[in-house]
Amino acid sequence: MPPFSHLMSDYKDNDLPPLLKFLGLNYAEILDHFPEGVFLINTRWQIGYFNQMAAQITGYSREEVLGKFCWDIFQADLCHKNCPMRISMSTGEVLLDREVEITTKAGHKKLVLINTAQIIKGRYKVLGGVETFHELVCPEVETGKLEQHVVADIVGVSPRMQQILRSLPIIAASESNVLIQGESGTGKELVAKAIHQLSPRERGPFIAVNCSAIPETLLESELFGYERGAFTGAVSSKPGRFELAKGGTLFLDEIGDLKPELQVKLLRVLEERAFMRVGGTRKIPLEARIVAATNVDLKEAVRRGKFRDDLYYRLFTVPILLPPLREKREDIPILVKYFLEKLNRKFNKKIKGVDPKVMKVLCRHPWPGNVRELQHVLEYCFVFAKGPLITQRHLPRLESAWLGRELELPLSTDWPNPAESMAPLQALEKKTILTALEIAGGKKQEAARLLKISRSKLWRKMRIYQITDFEKERES
Template sequence: MKRPLDPFPGDEASAFALENVADAVFAVDRDFIVRYCNLAAAEVARCAPEEAIGRTCREVFGVRNCRTVCVLRQSMDEARAIANRIVTLKRTGCPEVPVSISAAPIWAMGGTVIGGVQVFRDLSGGGFVSRLAGLQPLDDFGTRDPQLSEIVRMLPQIAQSDSTVLLLGESGTGKELFARAIHKLSQRHGGPFVAVNCGALPEQLMESELFGYKSGAFTDARKDKPGRFALAEAGTLFLDEIGDLPYAMQAKILRALQERAFEPLGGVETVPADVRVVAATNRDLGRMVAEGTFRQDLFYRLSVVVIRIPALRDRLDDVPLLTERLLGRCRMAVSKNIETVSPEAMARLMRHDYPGNIRELENIIEYAAILCQGQTIELCHLPEHLRGEAGACPSRCGRTMAEIRFQAASDAVERHGGNRNAACRELGISKDTLRRILGRRDADD
C-alpha cells in the first residue's frame, strides 16, 4: 500500500519551502481542480495563489497545448511518478518555453489516487516565470552590487522612453541581456528585436545588410531584400560592437538616427524607419573620437542615455549568486543532481578576476558540472588554470585532464548501457565531442 501524501502543506516549514522555491509547483484533485499553488506558479497564472484555488489548472494557466503535454494526467492515470519530462509550453501571446516537468500522484490512505502534484522548471536559461507569464524578467539581473542594482532600478524608466541607449561594458558583461530587457519593457515589446554584431559584418556587405537593397542594385540582386533597419520596424534594433563600424558607415548610421529614415542600396526613395536603436560596445568611444576613428556627432547621437555595466571583477560578491543561478541551468542540462560548490572551490572562484566576465563564469561552471560525478563541485572540477597544483581530487591524483574527461565520458556511456546519445545528453556535449574524447584515448593506448 502506498503511504498517503498530504498535497497541501500542513506545517510552517514545508509551506515556507514550497512558497519560496523558484520552480512553479501546484497540486490538483482528480478533476484537475487546483488545490495548492505556490508563488512561482501563481506568477505564471498572473493571479494570487488563493485566486487559483478551486479552478481547473487548464483555466488557471491557459496553456494551449495542455492536453497534448499533460504529464500530470499521465502520472495520475498510471499511478506513478514521472521525472524530468521535457516539453514545450505554449501560451497565447507568450513565447514558447521549454520546460522540464515532474509529476507525482497523491494517494489516499486506502491506496487510491486522489490527485497529483506537478513541478515545472525552466530549460531556456533564465526569466522562465516572467516569459511564461508574459512579463519582463528583471530578475535575470539578480545582484548585490549597488551600482548594478541602481541600473536595474532605472531600467523600466529608460525603456519607456524612445531615446537611443548606449551600453558600455567589457565583453561578456551581458550587454545584449540589457538590450533585450529594454525592448521587453518598452512600448515596442510587441515588435521585433533585431540584433546585429557590427564587428562580424564584412565591410563590403555592411550597407546592404543594414539598409537592404533594391533589385538590380548589383549583379546578383535579382529581387529586393530588406535590411536590419527594415526588419526591426516598430521594434528595437540592437547594434552590438558599434565601435567596430567603419568610419564611412558611421555617417550612414548617423543619418538614419537623425532623420529616422534610410535609403536601401540602389534605391532612389527614402524609407522611414520607425526603429528604436540600442547600441553597445566594449571600446572607449571617447578615446576613439579624440583619435579621429569614431565620429563625434554619432557619439553624441548615441549617448542620449548611457549605461555603464560593471565588470564581474568589480562585483565579486555576485559570484555566489550567479554561480547558483548557473548551477540551476546545469542541473537540467547535464541531468545531474549537483547541489552546491565546495567552500574551497568557491574561494577560488571569488579570487579570480574574470577577464571574460559572466560568460567566462558560465563556461567554468558548465565545465565543472560535466566533470562532477557527485552533488558538490570541488576544486578539482574547475579548469586547470583555476584549480592550480592543489586542485587534484584525492581519487584522481596523477591523472591528466584527458584521462579525467575520458573517465567521465566512459562512465556516462556505461551508466546508459552503451547508449551514446543518452550519455551526450547527460554530459551536455555533442556526439562528435564524445567520439573525440573516447577516440583520442583509444589512439593513445
C-alpha cells in the same frame, strides 16, 4: 590495548621535535587540533584513532568507535564498492579529494571529501591506513533573495548592478537611444534584450547585428537592405535589419568597430529617422528603437579620431556602463546559484552547489571573460560532476590565475615564440588561437566554439596574426 595503540606508541617522546616538546604536545594531541576529521585503521579494518573533528562531523564519540569496523561507523556509499581506503591499503596509492556520502550517528546523510593513504613502517610492513575528511557545505543563497535580484535574466546584488536593474524599467519606457558600454562578457546583449522586453515594443522583433562580424563590403546592404539590380548578384530586393526591426528594437553590437563611412550613414539615419535601401530612391521611415553596445572606449576613440563625435553624442542619449565581474565580486555567489539552477534544467541534474573551496577560487579569479567566462566554467564543471556538489577537481585547468597551475592544453614546443615580434598580450592571443585550432584539429567552427567567439571573429583574428594555413603554422 586498543587495536591501533601500538602504532601511536611507536612514536616515543624522544622522537618529538624540540618545538613539540617545548609545547608539551604529542602526535595524537596535534591530530586532535587538526581542522579536518582524521581516523586511523589497522590491517583488520578496525578504528584505532579518531580525532575531535571526526567525532564532531559524525556525531560518534571516540570511545564509541575505537575497535569498531570503519564501515559500521561511516556506512558510506562506497564502503563495499570502490572504497578509497581499500584501494590505498591494497595498492599503496594516495587518493585525494574523493566525494563520499556518509551516515552520521543521528542517521543524517553528509557529503564529505576524503583523502586516504597507506601507513607503512620501514619499507614493507603495512600497519594500516589513514583517512582525512571534511564536510562539503555549499554557501547558501536564499531562493527568495535570488528572485529579488533577477531582472530579465540579469542577476546582481552589488550596488552598481542594483542601480542598473532599478533603472532598466525607466529606460525601457522611453524611446531614447541607448548606448551600453562594458568589457566583453559583461552581458551587454542581455541588457539590450531586457530593455526590449520591458518596453512597449516587447511584442515587436528584437533584431541583433554584430557590426564586426559582418564583412565591411556587406554591412551596408545588411543594415539598409537593397533593391533588385543594386549590384551584381542582387536578383531580387531584400529588406535590411533596420526594416526588419520595424515596431521593435534594433541592437547594434560592437558599434565601435563601424567604419567611418558607415558612421556617417548611421548618423544620418538617426537624425532623419529614415533610410534608403542600397540602389533605392524611396526613403523608408525608421520605426525601430536603437540600442547600441561596445567594448571600446568610445570617448577615447573620438579623441583619436576613430569615431565621430556627433554620432557618439547621438548614441550617448542614455548611457549604461556595465562593470566587469572583478569589480563586483559580491555578485559571484548569487551568479553561481543562478547558473546552477539553469544548468540543472539543461543537463537534468541535481547539483546543489559548490564546495566552499571552489567558491573561494571563483571569488579570487580575475575573470577576464567576465560573467560569460564564469558561466562556461560552471558548464564545464557540470559535464564532469557526478555528485551533488562541484569540487576543486571539477574545475578546468586554466591559467595560473586560477589555482597556481599552468595552462595544460597540448601546446607544441616546436612553435616559434610569437613574443619576439609582437606585444605580450598579442602573443598570448595568437598562442591561444593556435592552441584552440590544435585541439579542434584545424576545424575553425570547433575552434571558435572553444574560444567562445564567432567564426567570423576567429577568421578576422587569424588574418591579423597571419595564421593563413594552420597546418603550415603548426609545422613552422
